[in-house]
Amino acid sequence: MKTSIRIGTRGSKLALWQANHVADRLKAAGLEPEIVIITTKGDIVLDRSLDKIGSKGVFTEELEEGLRTGHIDVAVHSAKDVQSSIPDDLELLAFMEREKVNDVVLSFDADLDLNRPDLVLGTSSTRRRAMLRRFLPHATAADVRGNLQTRLRKLEEGHYHGLVLAYAGVHRMEYDGLIRHVLPETQYVPATGQGSVAVECARNLEPALKAELHRLLDHPATHVCLRAERAYLRTMEGGCSIPSFALATLSPDGHTVQLHAGLISLDGAQFLEETRTAPAAAAAQLGTKIAESILGRGGREILEDIRSGK
Ligand SMILES: NCc1[nH]cc(CCC(=O)O)c1CC(=O)O
Numbered sequence: 001m002k003t004s005i006r007i008g009t010r011g012s013k014l015a016l017w018q019a020n021h022v023a024d025r026l027k028a029a030g031l032e033p034e035i036v037i038i039t040t041k042g043d044i045v046l047d048r049s050l051d052k053i054g055s056k057g058v059f060t061e062e063l064e065e066g067l068r069t070g071h072i073d074v075a076v077h078s079a080k081d082v083q084s085s086i087p088d089d090l091e092l093l094a095f096m097e098r099e100k101v102n103d104v105v106l107s108f109d110a111d112l113d114l115n116r117p118d119l120v121l122g123t124s125s126t127r128r129r130a131m132l133r134r135f136l137p138h139a140t141a142a143d144v145r146g147n148l149q150t151r152l153r154k155l156e157e158g159h160y161h162g163l164v165l166a167y168a169g170v171h172r173m174e175y176d177g178l179i180r181h182v183l184p185e186t187q188y189v190p191a192t193g194q195g196s197v198a199v200e201c202a203r204n205l206e207p208a209l210k211a212e213l214h215r216l217l218d219h220p221a222t223h224v225c226l227r228a229e230r231a232y233l234r235t236m237e238g239g240c241s242i243p244s245f246a247l248a249t250l251s252p253d254g255h256t257v258q259l260h261a262g263l264i265s266l267d268g269a270q271f272l273e274e275t276r277t278a279p280a281a282a283a284a285q286l287g288t289k290i291a292e293s294i295l296g297r298g299g300r301e302i303l304e305d306i307r308s309g310k
Contacts (some may be wrong), residue, residue: 001161001206002028002206003031004031004032004033005026005033005034005191005209005213006034006036007019007026007033007034007065007075007076008038008067008075009036009038009063010037010038010039010042010059010063011037011038011043012147012148013085013173014148014169015146016035016037016171017172017173018076019151020035021197022197025216026213027186028170028231029216030216031212036066036072039062040061040062041061041062042059042060043147045308052158057082059078059081060075060082060200060289062120063075063087063200067090069202070202072094073205073209074201074213076198076200077197078196079095079192079193079196080193080195082198082200083234084233085234088175088203090200090203091202091203092199093199093210093213093217093218094198094214094219094280095171095193095198095218096196096217096218097219097221097222098219098225099103099187099195100155100195100223101166101167101190102166102184103164103166103183103188103190104166104167104178104183104184105163105164105178106152106162106163107155107161107163108155108156108178110180112161114162114181116141116161117138119138119139119140119162120139120159121142121154122144122151122154122155122162123143123164124142124143124144124146125191125233126266127191127242129141130266130267131224131265132164133268134268134271135268137268144163148165148169148175149173151165152178158258162180164183166190167195168194168195172217173198178186185247186260189245189246191229191244191246192230192232192233192244192245192246198226199213201247223277224231224248224254224280225257228259228284228287229247229261230284230287231284231286231287232244232246232261232287232291233287234248235287235291235295236291236295241267243264244263245263245264246260246261246262246287248283248286248287249263250280254280256277256279256280257278257282257283258276259275259277259278259283259286259287259290260273261274261276261290262274263272265305270298270302272297272299273294274293276289276290
């Protein structure tokens, strides 16, 4: 088995944190990781919101090409940014242990009151925008793109009172001191995969190496949860551009997976959600079942409205 591993990653600070997280694990096991930075379309196109760039996998395509050519051995992504179906010649070899899943509100105002009538919150996600319309209808959601550092700068410049972000990224960038509110995950249900790091490789990577990387990096409990959430998203046929949400949890004995998932209309008026449990071995079927149910209960019409730009 070869021991030098080329780890492909985007160049943002969060992406590099994730890649270093992987590299540290591999180093501790006696492997020799090397980090290779690859720029993706999502890093270049910053003047349009993500749902308007159009193609799925805006943060992953160039990395996947690197896996195919052998330029890199593994690609590291935020699990949330990985498309629900990946190409046949590639595979997700590990989902790393999940960080706390909540969304949080950051502000330079230590006393930021979410009930102030003129509240403006920065967010780039359709899911968060729709949830804000539902749970904080007086608030204005301002679109914000760019990496976390850019968003923080815009917050500092006063473009909005607060910024809604995933706790995971905030914590990894050590911005915890700016967290003013932790949004409850029962209302602001996170996006599929939020808080976990995904490791992808070519299907034909050396089998012994693949097995070793899986053993060193995969967190089985997180993997089961992501299997349920990703099956849900796959059946929803959505990328990061639809306001769907999914959060799975595994019982302490590891036998039962619970999935809370759904879809919210852009205006926040319709909030379709469902929670069910299944044996851990049936995690994927659970995701598919909930998605089919949500689609049948009006989800199909919500997606149609979004696609036709209503
Ligand atoms: N879509 C961008 C993205 N991808 C992963 C994270 C945060 C960290 C994570 O959930 O892994 C973020 C930023 C955010 O949503 O605040």
